[in-house]
Structures are given as C-alpha cells and as structure tokens.
Amino acid sequence: MAHEKKPFVNLFCLRACFLNPADDAASAEASPYTDFDFDNITYWVGEGENQAALVIDWRDGKEPESLVWGYRWDGEATGADMFAAIVGSGTATGGPYVGGLYGDDARLYGKLVWWESFGGAYTVSGIGYDLDNDGFGYEAGEYPGEDGAPSDEGDHYVEGWYSGYWSYWVSDSGSDWAYSGYGISARVLSDGSWDGWSFSGTAGYGDGSAPITPVAAQSAVPIPGAVWLFGSGLMGIIGIRRKMKS
Numbered sequence: 001m002a003h004e005k006k007p008f009v010n011l012f013c014l015r016a017c018f019l020n021p022a023d024d025a026a027s028a029e030a031s032p033y034t035d036f037d038f039d040n041i042t043y044w045v046g047e048g049e050n051q052a053a054l055v056i057d058w059r060d061g062k063e064p065e066s067l068v069w070g071y072r073w074d075g076e077a078t079g080a081d082m083f084a085a086i087v088g089s090g091t092a093t094g095g096p097y098v099g100g101l102y103g104d105d106a107r108l109y110g111k112l113v114w115w116e117s118f119g120g121a122y123t124v125s126g127i128g129y130d131l132d133n134d135g136f137g138y139e140a141g142e143y144p145g146e147d148g149a150p151s152d153e154g155d156h157y158v159e160g161w162y163s164g165y166w167s168y169w170v171s172d173s174g175s176d177w178a179y180s181g182y183g184i185s186a187r188v189l190s191d192g193s194w195d196g197w198s199f200s201g202t203a204g205y206g207d208g209s210a211p212i213t214p215v216a217a218q219s220a221v222p223i224p225g226a227v228w229l230f231g232s233g234l235m236g237i238i239g240i241r242r243k244m245k246s
C-alpha cells in the first residue's frame with residue numbers, strides 16, 4: 001500500500017504547486033468533516049478541473065465501514081455520473097446506464113433502479129464492496145432488492161428500500177451533510193461537493209443518518225509480477241520432476 005502513495009503525492013504537488021494553487025486550495029478544504037478532506041482521498045477517477053467525493057457507509061460492522069473515492073470532471077456532472085464512473089460492476093434497470101455499471105473500481109458493486117414515474121431518476125437499492133480483495137459476488141435473496149447478500153462473508157453488501165434503506169447525503173462548499181430526497185439523477189455536482197450514502201437496517205424511506213468519517217479507498221492490489229514468475233517457475237520445476245519420475 002505504502003508504495004502507492006508516492007505517485008499521488010507527486011501528482012498533487014504538481015497540481016497544487018505549479019498549475020492552479022488558489023483553486024485547488026479552496027476545493028481541497030471543502031468538506032463536511034473536520035478531520036478529513038480531499039487531500040486524504042487516494043482513489044481518484046476521471047480528469048478535469050472540478051473535484052467531488054463519494055462516501056459510502058455500509059454500517060454492517062465490517063471495518064472499515066465507511067470508504068471514500070474522488071471524482072474529477074469538466075462541464076456538468078450529476079451524482080449518477082459520479083456513481084457510474086466509480087462503481088465497477090452491477091446492474092441498472094433503465095436510464096442512461098441501462099444494462100450495467102462499468103466504472104473504474106472493480107471492487108465496487110452497485111444496483112441502480114430507474115424510476116420512470118418520477119420523470120426518470122435513479123434510486124440506489126444496493127451497494128457492495130470486495131473488502132478482503134479476493135473477488136466479489138452478489139446473491140439474490142427471496143425478496144429482490146431487500147435481502148440480497150454478498151457470496152463472500154468478508155465483503156460489504158447491503159440492500160433495501162422498504163426493509164433497510166440507503167439514505168443519500170450531500171454537501172456543497174464545505175457545508176454539513178444534508179439529507180437529499182431527490183436522488184442521484186437530479187443532483188448536480190459542484191466543485192468541492194461531497195455525495196454520501198449511508199445504510200440503516202432499521203430505517204425506512206426518508207430516514208437514516210449522515211455517513212461517518214471515511215477511510216480512503218484503495219485500488220485492488222494486483223499480485224506482483226515477481227510472485228507470478230516465481231509461481232510459474234515452481235510449476236515448471238514440479239512438472240519436470242514429475243516427468244523424470246515417470
């Protein structure tokens with residue numbers, strides 16, 4: 001993990017020190033937390049002069065319960081655009097991302113439900129995460145969207161609408177978290193804004209509490225090339241020994 005931090009520090013210094021010091025400082029300080037801001041985020045998706053954060057708080061007793069990603073863009077982007085850019089796999093029943101989610105982080109899984117009746121808008125019904133970094137699988141339960149579970153007990157996954165609820169929280173210009181009843185399709189991101197999702201197994205629609213201070217999400221750790229080489233070399237040796245024995 002530690003070796004991944006260095007390029008980020010160098011990139012940040014390039015941006016902060018040479019390109020646009022005033023803008024970057026103002027955006028970096030905008031946060032609904034007193035002890036966590038954009039400088040603490042390590043997993044960034046997208047390119048552009050604006051930045052926003054996505055916090056997901058599972059509240060399932062598996063640590064860390066709350067994680068954060070960063071998103072950069074130019075022009076206009078919605079909460080749905082940020083969600084789709086970051087979440088690596090999952091389903092979307094309709095709307096602009098119909099068919100599935102193909103964002104950057106393969107460890108993140110999401111289920112979006114498209115509601116045509118409200119003029120067309122997404123609702124988040126479930127979010128999962130490969131917490132132990134060995135793959136993620138979703139298992140549908142008896143009641144679709146209400147009691148699905150991760151196939152790996154080491155991973156995050158919770159879902160619900162009537163029984164359990166993902167509440168949506170927003171922060172702009174460093175304001176405190178505010179509950180949003182509008183969902184991610186109508187949410188227009190601003191530079192320095194934060195979007196947060198927080199699950200409650202007991203809350204119903206329109207209820208819940210703001211996401212706790214997150215931990216910076218990390219990219220999946222690939223098996224280093226040297227280990228692969230060593231592994232395949234070992235297989236070769238075993239193969240030769242078997243051949244010699246027979």
Ligand SMILES: [Ca+2]
Binds near residue numbers: 131136
């Ligand atoms: Ca896993």
Ligand SMILES: [Ca+2]
Binds near residue numbers: 132134152153154155
């Ligand atoms: Ca596992």
